[in-house]
Amino acid sequence: MYDTKQKWFKEAKYGLFVHFGLYSILEGSYKRKVTNGLAEWIEHSFDIDPDEYAKLIDSFDPYKLDIDDLVKRAKDWGMKYVVFTSKHHEGFALFDTKYDDFNIMNSPYHKDIIKEVSDACKKYGLYFGIYYSQAQDWHDKNGLWSGKDTKDFHEYYLRKCLPQIKELLTNYGKVDLLWLDTPISMSYEECSNLYKMIKDIRPDCIISGRIGHDLGDYMTTTDNYIPRLTFNGDFEVPCTLNDTWGYSKYDKTFKSADTILKLLLKINNRGGNYLLNIGPDHLGMIPNESIAILDEVADYVNANEEAIFKTFGLPYYPYDIEWGEMTANKGHLYLHILRPKRSLDIQNIANKIKRAYIVDSKQELPFLQTMSCEGYGEIAIDIPKEYHDKKFCIALEYNEDLPIFEAIRDK
Numbered sequence: 001m002y003d004t005k006q007k008w009f010k011e012a013k014y015g016l017f018v019h020f021g022l023y024s025i026l027e028g029s030y031k032r033k034v035t036n037g038l039a040e041w042i043e044h045s046f047d048i049d050p051d052e053y054a055k056l057i058d059s060f061d062p063y064k065l066d067i068d069d070l071v072k073r074a075k076d077w078g079m080k081y082v083v084f085t086s087k088h089h090e091g092f093a094l095f096d097t098k099y100d101d102f103n104i105m106n107s108p109y110h111k112d113i114i115k116e117v118s119d120a121c122k123k124y125g126l127y128f129g130i131y132y133s134q135a136q137d138w139h140d141k142n143g144l145w146s147g148k149d150t151k152d153f154h155e156y157y158l159r160k161c162l163p164q165i166k167e168l169l170t171n172y173g174k175v176d177l178l179w180l181d182t183p184i185s186m187s188y189e190e191c192s193n194l195y196k197m198i199k200d201i202r203p204d205c206i207i208s209g210r211i212g213h214d215l216g217d218y219m220t221t222t223d224n225y226i227p228r229l230t231f232n233g234d235f236e237v238p239c240t241l242n243d244t245w246g247y248s249k250y251d252k253t254f255k256s257a258d259t260i261l262k263l264l265l266k267i268n269n270r271g272g273n274y275l276l277n278i279g280p281d282h283l284g285m286i287p288n289e290s291i292a293i294l295d296e297v298a299d300y301v302n303a304n305e306e307a308i309f310k311t312f313g314l315p316y317y318p319y320d321i322e323w324g325e326m327t328a329n330k331g332h333l334y335l336h337i338l339r340p341k342r343s344l345d346i347q348n349i350a351n352k353i354k355r356a357y358i359v360d361s362k363q364e365l366p367f368l369q370t371m372s373c374e375g376y377g378e379i380a381i382d383i384p385k386e387y388h389d390k391k392f393c394i395a396l397e398y399n400e401d402l403p404i405f406e407a408i409r410d411k
Contacts, residue, residue, distance in 0.1 A: 002233035004206045004217045008127055008176070010234060011310040012080035013268050014301065015129070017238060017277035018070070019085050019245040020113070022056040022092045025282040028248030039279070040246030043090055043138050044146065050091075050139050054102060057092065061108035065284025071120035073286075077294045078301035080309070083129035083179045083275060084117045086168055088246075091139025096171075099163045102139050118172040129177035130168050134161050134194065134211070135184050144184045157190055162197060169201045178205055183212030191215050208236070226263070227270050230313035236273040239263065241290050247279040254289045257296035258338065261391075264297070264308070265325035265336050271313025303360040304393045307334035318348060318408045326403075333403045334359065335394040342388050346379040347372060348406040351398035356381060359393040367396075376406050 004010065019040055028039040030046050037045040043053045074082050087093045093103035095114035104113060114130060121128035135153070137143025142156035150156075169175055178198060183191060191212035198205055209220030218234035221227065226237055242254045255263075260276070267274045278290045301308060311327040311334070324338035335346065356365040356379075365381055372378040381394065 002209070002217065002219045002235065004234045006176075006204065006206055006217075008080070009206055009218070009273070010312075012127065013273050013309050013311065014077075014079045014264060015081040015083060015127075015236075015273060015275045016074040016077070016079045017083050017131075017245075017275045019088065019131075019247075019277055019279045020062075020065075020094065020284075021085060021088045021090055021246065022053070022060055023088070023090060023246045024062070024280060025056050025059060027282065028244065028246075028250045034250050035248075038246065039244040039248035039251070040088055040090070053090070054139060057102065057107050059108070060092075060104070060282075062280070062282060062284030063109070065113070065280060067113065067116035068120050068123070070280075070286065071117065071124050071126060073291070073294070075124045075126055077298040078305070078308075079126070079276075081127035081129055081177065082117065082121055083131050083177060084114065085131040086114050087132050087137075087164065089133045089136035089138055089182070091137040091143060093164065095168065097164055097167055099160050099167070100140075114168065114172055118175075122173070127176040128172075128174065129179055130172075130175055131179040131181065132165060132168060133182065134165065134180045135186050136182050137161075144182075144186075146182070146184060153185070154190070157186075162194065165194070165198065166201065169198065169205065175202055175205050177208070178202075179208045180211045180216075181208070183210065186212045188213045221272075226267055227272070229316065230270045231272065232313075233271075235271065236275050237267050238275045238277065240277050241293060245277050245279055247281045247287070249281075252289070254293060257293045260293060260297050261300055262325060262338065264301070265327060268308060268311050268327050269314055269325055300391055304334075304336075307332075307336065307359050307393045307395065315402060315405055316407075317405045328403050330401050331397060331399070333396045333398070335396065336391075337383070337387075337394065338391050340389045341383055343383055344379075344381045344394070346381075346396075348376045348408070349379060349396075350377045350404040350406050351396070351400050353379060353396050353398055355397045357395050357397075358384075358387065359395050365394065 023040045035042050096112045097103050135144045142152045195215045206217045209216035221237045242251045244251045264274045311329045324336040327334045356367045368380040
């Protein structure tokens with residue numbers, strides 16, 4: 001079973017992913033041709049010559065990037081950790097590295113972004129995570145490309161991958177999470193030796209599931225895919241606000257705040273963490289749509305922290321719920337009411353309920369616990385008038401640690 005052995009990760013539930021790099025300059029198109037794929041994969045999608053693509057470094061100057069403000073926003077949004085790209089598949093490093101000149105210190109910007117992220121996370125009390133593409137590197141002749149042959153990946157692995165990861169783990173203080181990605185054809189020995197090196201340097205650093213060969217400390221799902229049922233082990237779902245990860249001015253398919261909130265609660269219901277991505281533009285500005293959505297989601301998250309953080313995966317509940325979602329922690333079941341409701345009937349719950357209350361106001365609610373006409377446990381709650389048209393959460397408190405859900409009886 002995947003087990004990070006880290007209390008903070010098990011309780012975090014909500015984190016910010018940031019994809020940023022040279023691809024942000026292209027904004028989703030190259031030579032007037034818009035990519036149908038992911039913006040950060042544009043070099044690969046259009047098979048751009050690496051030497052030609054590398055010229056983007058000369059115009060990389062995101063002078064409006066404010067890492068302090070970005071991390072503070074993450075905290076205000078209710079997120080508990082930040083994962084920032086240090087090197088994506090394009091091979092460009094956003095940190096000061098001795099092992100490749102293709103890095104941010106040789107751009108007009110000339111600042112170590114990863115140091116800024118580390119400092120801001122410490123300032124605002126968020127856990128600090130670094131994304132690093134350990135196998136794909138389209139700038140390097142021996143780095144891997146998805147769907148292409150590489151002459152000598154192991155040479156690249158020894159010359160660039162291991163030394164750069166060692167830099168990331170030693171130059172920025174405590175690193176709480178290392179988010180590795182797309183191992184492709186890395187051997188078991190290469191992945192296991194990488195895992196050992198990371199743990200030798202930072203024993204408490206959590207390693208994502210994409211290190212390869214199931215060696216990660218937690219399960220990383222496919223992008224934007226949520227387990228249908230509770231997963232028995234630590235896991236995380238990396239998700240986008242729109243369709244792409246890196247910035248694209250053409251991608252306006254942003255999910256609504258209501259949709260993001262439902263996804264967060266659904267992932268928490270199944271025992272996982274929601275790692276939600278934003279992609280700053282080439283100047284370093286966060287898209288206005290992203291800010292508006294996450295501000296709105298934060299209103300609910302910050303009012304209902306008790307029902308989101310430190311929650312765990314629920315046992316199997318036999319019915320789909322049309323009015324919202326459920327989460328739980330020890331001795332409490334939380335009913336997230338996400339559409340207008342005047343009353344609520346909860347079926348197939350066998351716990352002996354001690355009290356019910358509205359989470360954000362702590363207002364006690366009268367309830368009736370009986371047997372339904374069909375012979376199942378039923379809890380009936382009248383919703384106060386002032387909450388009829390609001391999104392809010394009701395807590396049910398009981399003596400047992402876990403909710404007891406009754407299965408639908410077979411003949």
